[in-house]
Amino acid sequence: MAIQWYPGHMHKARKQIEEVMPQVDLVIEVLDARIPYSSENPMVGSLRGDTPCIKLLNKADLADPDITQLWLEHLDAQQGVKAMAITTSDMSQVNKIPELCRKLSPHRDQPDKAIRTMIMGIPNVGKSTLINALAGRIIAKTGNEPAVTKRQQRISLKNGIVLSDTPGILWPKVENEHSGYRLAVTGAIRDTAMEYEDVAMYAVEYMMQAYPQRLAERYDITDMPSQPIEMLEEIGRRRGALRGGGRIDLHKASEVLLHEIRGGKLGLVTLETPDMIAEEEVLVEQQREEKRIKDELRAEQYKKKRRR
Template sequence: MWIENDVHCYLLQKFLVPPDVPHGATSKNKEYINQMSSQSIQWFPGHMHKARKEIEEAMPKVDVIIEVLDARIPFSSENPLIKSFRETNDGKPVVKVLNKRDLADPEMTQLWINHLEKEQGVKAIAITTENLNEVNQIMDLCRKLAPQREEAGKKIRTMIMGIPNVGKSTIINALAGRTVAITGNQPAVTRQQQRINLDNGILLSDTPGILWPKVENPHSGFRLAATGAIKDTAMDYIDVGFFTIEYLIKAYPELIKSRYNLDDDLPDSEIELIEAIGRKRGCLKGGGRVDLHKTSVILINELRNGTLGNITLEHPEMITEELINVAIAEERKTEEKIKKKEERRKRYLKNKR
């Protein structure tokens, strides 16, 4: 149900780094990244409103929610709408499935599982759809969360949800043992809801992948773009490349050095590192300048397909800090609005005299 032109907002438009940054320039990218804390990314195509309403109507008849997350971005791929659905339905239990664990950092994945299960009514599991035994454990967790249905001889009613391109349809097909959901390496392949009667006493309702009206943490918007949760037409590769490499310098320097055959002393700035990678890969334009777009495309694609190695783009402590900064920025924006409103009021009163 995704329509190409539905994402009219240009995700990174406000933070665009000029495509022809002079070769060897000193990086100022922390400034543009810091700007994000006072911005928020918004999208919510009309068809997603319809999907949300359908989910809200069906939720009271659901016993367990299955939320599929990207193991590389467990927080950023969480849909806050699901939290809202749970709160309005007596804390509906949920199984959080960290899919694509084979692409993520295993230590970070376990850290996230422990973190997620601190919430009441939540079970978490990391899987890869290549391992059918892992996929089937999802159903075992559903039974643990809704034992009353099985004891009464009734099917456990589940609803599987997830943001676009998180692998939800592939999981459904694995659970069903047949092709019942269309799959594809593009966001939002599922176009309508469907109910699937599994052989193991589970009734599964599939839903279209929906995003939420507003991403309050703009860093999450970049991570969603980096992992391919939104279409590439809604992002600029240079912006996402700079954001991603800024994190990788700190978190996975050895993987970067190994993959791109770089010296032990990595550049301190994002642009210098992007340029170093571009030169290694022969991504040059006229005059010997590095093609930042082409280099960023290589970086992001190799992150997505796992060529860079097992990488997780966020951890719980980082998210806590980011959300605090977002809250501070929002408070400042509110104070600024109040200040401007007061100034306008004073000017108005002064002019009336």
């Protein structure tokens, strides 16, 4: 199943960002530390061009710290990028962000020149919560569902930094189907735009490979099932997700699993590594090339038919 979610307000937000980007000194992109690649909007790179960028791996308190370190090193190697792992509830981490902004914008570090920053990120990565933490007051509306922010706003901080907040935007087509699933697992896509059981099957299969002990401990399982569907059924059985006749309610079991992953109930979990992404990008490029060839053949066949 291909998971896509790109409502109209996201297209409008993209056009607005494109218009104001020339006046921006620095971009702050908020990522989900559990899925740094999948939560990284490829449009941000094309929109910001050479503008320096701070990539904040938010929700680091929910992510596997060893893998987070790998991602920090991977992102720091990119041109014009500085990466930092944070948790918005830890103000000692949040307070380091303005200092980093000044380091990356030395040409604006003067009393009479505010550093013009644009804060960007896909839905539900904690962008609004971060803005409120930086401002020290409630400015941006927050929520537990994606796409709460619908319009841009400018926020002047007391430390010589002006933030332009933008709505959380995805991109029109998520080519890597793994990224689509990971976005759904972490809650970046509206639940109404996905199939719970399909996404839960993806999540449980990954957990069985990467964190089997977490599943065993959380759901008190001593004899681990060998198949994802069996594991999901066992979770449903352990959580009382039953229908008449003792049948497992897979939808309810799926809700339990996804909500507990999102809430950190299965421990510190990261759903992707830099090595995994390198392999997946090769496959995506192969699929893109195959599609290009098919499209060319289809176009040529259409031309031949018209000439007859």
